[in-house]
Amino acid sequence: MNMENILVVDDENELRSTLVEVLTREGLAVQEAANADQALTMLKSTPFHLILLDMVMPGTDGMSAIPLIRKQAPRTRIIIMTAFASVQNAVQALQQGADDYIVKPFKIEALMLAVRRNLQKARFLEGEAVELDGIFNGLANALRRQILLVLERQGQSRFMDLVRLLEVEDHTKVNFHLKVLREAGFIEHGQDKTYTLTAAGHRAAGCLSFISGSINP
Template identity: 50%
Template sequence: MQKILVVDDDQDLRESMVEILQDAGLAVTGCERADKALVLLESDSFALVLLDLVMPGMGGMEALSRIRALAPATKVIMVTAFSTTENAVAAMRQGASDYLVKPFRNEELLAASKRVLEEARFEACGAALDAESALNCLANTLRRQILFGLKTCGPLRFMEICRHLNIADHTKVNFHLKILREAGFIEQDEKLYQLTARGRQILECVQFLMRRLGS
């Protein structure tokens, strides 16, 4: 699950944002200082940071620059007061994905967060599908069926895969399993075939792209 980091020195606002996002089913961590946020980003992976622009110590603009250097794939939404909207726009020019102006409605927070998280998922899909081996595998219907079958059923033996696909040509199935193993999408543990972490990621990307194309 994608994780969100909320960084704001205003405890009431920070806790409110965390609660709103958690109630929407999102994984959220809150912290009160930018330097602490950088420590968290060094030890954990966050898809999105909601970053207050004006804080004691390290401000939001400096923190944004450091986040972009430390975790380039992490998206940032700046949180600002009315008097600092120009700075928020400047922050977007430096790599922030969006900004929220205080006070904002719960719906605005959720809409902006979900939109930016979707952008992050889409970019992750593009990166994962960039490899030639991935494209070759996904271009073949039978290989996609094998991957989805392993996702649905869990680890399967060779004959169980053949029955699941309703294919009697064992040589053909074995050939496609070999291609999937070489691409790093599946692995064989004794007599069982199962998805690797890369295989699960590819399937998530395929499903995400299918939803986007269908919407």
């Protein structure tokens, strides 16, 4: 998701239109749904960073919709909008999978504070997911894992020394996997032409050593 996309779900046409207008003025991409079933259909084709979800609606109510939304969009932030403010309702909504709630009637300032707070968390979680993808990709190949372990033992190594230690005849293959590891943030190539592990690389190599030791005690 490149744009911060918000879905407003409320059966009250006037309130829904007002929310769409306010959020659009803030530079956000906003779509709307008149009920939970329509929102669930939209989720099948459109990813959202944040959903503003009314608690009480005809058909599937907000509380029942939360786990259904969470199943389709586990990373999407959900803010429940409710006129029935109680600790019990708030706890129940959070237990169902909501991230936040706001009490009707609310001021625009309070709404935007909740929206900004949850969008910030959505950006953070999205960044974490991208980082994890890079880590898994970096460790997916046996030769890349071997490179990390060799550099952990050697401290630093020049390219040809690394090729010799790895006992790999195809130099282009080693060069390719070194590039992948650099892009994943596991190694760095210094001005002196030596390869060394970054802090993330040391952690990854330590994990690999631990796993190897656990499998082969």
